Amino acid sequence: MNLNQQLRQKNNFLRKAYEAAYEYSPSSPLSVNLNPREFGKSIGLTEQDTERIMIELVDDGYVQSSLGLGMLLITNAGLNYLRYIEDEPEEADEEFIPDNTYTSNEIKNNTFMKQSEKLDLILRELYKYKNDGKYYSIKWICQTLNIPLDSNLELNKLAHRLKNDGYIKTISQKNDSSAELTSYGIEYCEENSYSYSGHSIITNNYSISVVNSPNSNIVNQSTNVSINQNYNEANQAVEKIRETISTDESIKEVTANEIMECLNEIQESLKGNKKPKFAIKSLIDITGGISSISSWVTVLGQFAGLIPLP
Numbered sequence: 001m002n003l004n005q006q007l008r009q010k011n012n013f014l015r016k017a018y019e020a021a022y023e024y025s026p027s028s029p030l031s032v033n034l035n036p037r038e039f040g041k042s043i044g045l046t047e048q049d050t051e052r053i054m055i056e057l058v059d060d061g062y063v064q065s066s067l068g069l070g071m072l073l074i075t076n077a078g079l080n081y082l083r084y085i086e087d088e089p090e091e092a093d094e095e096f097i098p099d100n101t102y103t104s105n106e107i108k109n110n111t112f113m114k115q116s117e118k119l120d121l122i123l124r125e126l127y128k129y130k131n132d133g134k135y136y137s138i139k140w141i142c143q144t145l146n147i148p149l150d151s152n153l154e155l156n157k158l159a160h161r162l163k164n165d166g167y168i169k170t171i172s173q174k175n176d177s178s179a180e181l182t183s184y185g186i187e188y189c190e191e192n193s194y195s196y197s198g199h200s201i202i203t204n205n206y207s208i209s210v211v212n213s214p215n216s217n218i219v220n221q222s223t224n225v226s227i228n229q230n231y232n233e234a235n236q237a238v239e240k241i242r243e244t245i246s247t248d249e250s251i252k253e254v255t256a257n258e259i260m261e262c263l264n265e266i267q268e269s270l271k272g273n274k275k276p277k278f279a280i281k282s283l284i285d286i287t288g289g290i291s292s293i294s295s296w297v298t299v300l301g302q303f304a305g306l307i308p309l310p
Contacts, residue, residue: 036072116194135178
């Protein structure tokens with residue numbers, strides 16, 4: 001790996017760390033303490049690469065850490081650096097190049113599809129690869145799903161729309177753009193869509209059928225779309241955990257305080273009809289082995305999609 005690749009890798013690490021911290025605490029991301037080794041692993045880095053990057057970021061003054069790399073706190077200098085490089089093109093360590101080659105004949109230009117549906121389908125496909133650290137060709141996605149395009153200009157418009165809305169990061173190429181979902185893009189897929197406002201692209205019970213008829217609509221919403229967010233059940237689980245924590249003397253005070261902080265974060269998000277996946281994931285990690293609240297923690301995990309439903 002050359003120096004330019006190492007710099008891009010370091011910048012990408014800092015960007016994603018800030019995105020994770022912001023997702024956990026939008027009001028104070030610089031106060032969020034991440035585990036650098038676990039975070040590095042989550043974005044596909046080896047422990048050796050994570051250690052190298054952390055040492056460089058600490059030396060630069062962009063993050064604070066401890067002996068043994070036990071913590072990761074982004075500093076004001078790190079945030080200012082991210083603002084400085086914000087307009088630079090983002091590149092992945094590895095760009096996905098499909099083995100298959102497609103010709104223009106495979107794009108069904110005689111099939112009608114709304115722009116909102118094209119945007120949803122592109123996001124839905126990118127969501128499948130949300131955590132692999134690779135960039136995927138939007139042209140390849142459109143060809144694979146038979147999304148009709150009038151020209152390369154339309155492809156560029158779709159890519160720019162998704163990028164300007166904050167849902168993807170792109171690498172511009174001749175007659176194409178390769179993209180990766182941002183954390184905001186992942187959240188949007190899980191909670192909303194362009195075609196059906198308020199309905200998740202991922203969890204909606206709607207079907208996608210590709211039909212080569214000029215009068216057909218490629219994305220058909222099912223008549224029995226059912227979106228049940230179970231916010232009342234999640235709020236009930238939070239209150240039950242609070243009650244149990246206050247009476248269970250076997251739970252250490254430090255652990256109880258950490259649990260209460262997570263519950264406060266979760267409840268604030270629930271008030272805004274948001275699914276606080278990061279906070280619930282932290283709660284699951286903290287409460288492992290505490291049997292008195294395990295059933296209610298499971299309810300929250302299922303609500304956030306972190307634990308499969310039975």
